[in-house]
Amino acid sequence: MIYFDNASTTKMSKQVMEYMYEFMNKNFANPSSLHSIGFEAEKEITRARKIIASAVKADPDEIYFTSGGTEANNTAILGAAEAYKRRGKRVITMNIEHPSVTDSFKELERRGFEIVTLDVDSKGYVPIDELENAVNENTILVSIMYVNNEVGTVQDIEKIYSVIKNKNPQCVFHTDCVQAFCKHPINSRYADIITMSGHKICSAKGIGAMYIKNGLRVNNLHFGGGQEKGFRPGTENTYGIAAMGKAVEIALENMESNYKRVSEVKNTLMHITNKLEDVYVNGDAEKGSPYILNLSFKNVKGEVLLHALESEEIYVATGSACSSRAKEKKKIVDYITEGRGASAVRFSFSADNTVEEAEIVVESLIKNVPLLRRFIPR
């Protein structure tokens, strides 16, 4: 099996699985319990919080656990907008965000906020000058994703942050870093709120985290027993938190070598553009994230190619797994190209992948794509 769908989710690594299993065996307690085993569970959370804080160069106090990336994005956007709505009602995003961001902005629109959606260029970059023009004294929130989940475009977060703060120092900047977390360097100096997720870095599903800059107000969406300083109540997902802490620890240690490794895998796969006619890279072919390669094969429907590859146990995606269930099927590729969305296939990598696997996939594409091109829609 060749798994090139790591942007959807990753396989839990053996080390993380063993760590989590050991912790589950050892401690099932509620971290809020006053007894000693409760305290042991709390210590595990503290440990994970420290590691995650170090991943974004933040203070552990600034890290809050959530059920995952979607909840973190929802909370960041709705919570920050509600907290600062007296200052203004203008909020800004771009047109190639994850549905959990896009739909949160739609919700803000229903609540009477003024939404500005910036259109990205043909490589997926948000135009900095337009962003600068869009930010005014009424702007309370900007949300721009760091690494795009479908095409891998890496935004210049430092630049974006400084442009926003120069125009309006009080404007909150949120960035969805789910695809960048532990893969690309993230510095909390350049963001007010950061979204992170566990299952994209070989941890368990159902666990994520938010960085919220000290002193910033974000309204909570959940109410209850006071966990996470009352910001995110509910008994902590101790097993998930333990797994995420361990996964981050391992990923941080290997961030550079992983980056190099997946770059080689991606570059090998990229050879397909020279070996087959009419194959296009969606996004930025040179500077995109090495973790994601989005290709369009002219006259081949993405989903058909996906199923053809699947019969050889090669697993890829056509778009974001989170939007493949949605009825309205506009992919991010449709926003940055002229009609290449239907033929787009996303390959996304992890450090587990090898150059040999990429070579096998290239061979498989060389075999399958011409076969499928015999039958073009007419």
Added chain:
Amino acid sequence: MKNVLLVKYGEIAMRGKNRYLVENRLIKTIIKRLDKYPGYRVYKEQGRILVVNEEGEFDYDTVIPIVVNILGVTAVCPGIEFEDQSIESLRKHALMHFKEHFPNGGVTFKVITRRSDKRYPMTGNEISADVGGYILHNIDDLKVDVHDPEIQLMVELRNNAYIYSKLIKGYGGLPYGSSGKATVLLSGGIDSPVSAFLTARRGVEIEAVYFDSPPYTSERAKQKVMDLAERLSAFTGSIKLHIVPFTETQLCIYEHTPPEKMTILLKRAMLKAGEKIAIGNKSHALVTGDSIGQVASQTMEAIYAIDSAASIPVLRPLCSMDKQDIVDIATDIGTFDISIRPYEDCCTVFVAKHPETKPKKSIIEAIERKIEGLDALIDKAVENSETVEF
């Protein structure tokens, strides 16, 4: 006294000498469906089928939904059975039944009595009046309405006495399997499951065929059809689904056909493959979900050009129905929500943007004859088909 379920069935009564065969078929089906619930006995008594539990409490919440879905059943009535047919006993039991089902009163009712034992000292009307008066006297806030009552309390005197008041409607039709066998082409859309259901409701045993075209159709699309077949088995008891690998056949037709004629030739190939399966399983007809004029391949001209591909009859139960009527039935039988699952239909690669609406049969047949090896491919597809039973 014990709780019973009276099962009413309709058209069977008209079947003359075959009647008992058909009744027994229905009884057998009910027994089979209740098999995993211990204690239930099903038997016939003077034109009624009765279900009782001889070991414990009658679990109406479980049994009614099962029996009411069985094809051939027009209605079921939960009620009580007791031996003592004296007027005192009838009064007492009727009141008890009424109190149990309508404890708060506030309804209009009438009593209807049927008696097969004409030696009974009172007439049916006298019994109704007596029992009705007794109930009226003992429960507050009741009214008798003989013309349009909200509740009809039925008193039936046979070998035993029966009292019931609720009637839960079934789908009617004929007992499954009492009218021969047919093979249904099941696509995963809204129409074909309805077509399958309506055919089965006429007592026809059905088997289903699905044409699978990986990688153009996905595993999820196949699962959808399997789920539809499973849903249909709630009415038929069980159902066989034949999954025919059709990619090669489709590609062969694609390569030898002008785009606008593709669909017609494809449907002919499906009828041919379907017929092979039908003959193999001793079906006497094929069934499709065609509805006249719905899409290009469902015009009269198209149906005419497609039909000659099969030599056994092709039934189209939905041919005269409007889409909304079909959707209503699909919703009622629980297939609609499965049919509309949003899995991308990759088959679009095989469908022309502008298919022909008035194909000429002679031209279609001429093109088909020229496609070398098509029949062999269809044979191979049928040979390689896989069968799943639900």
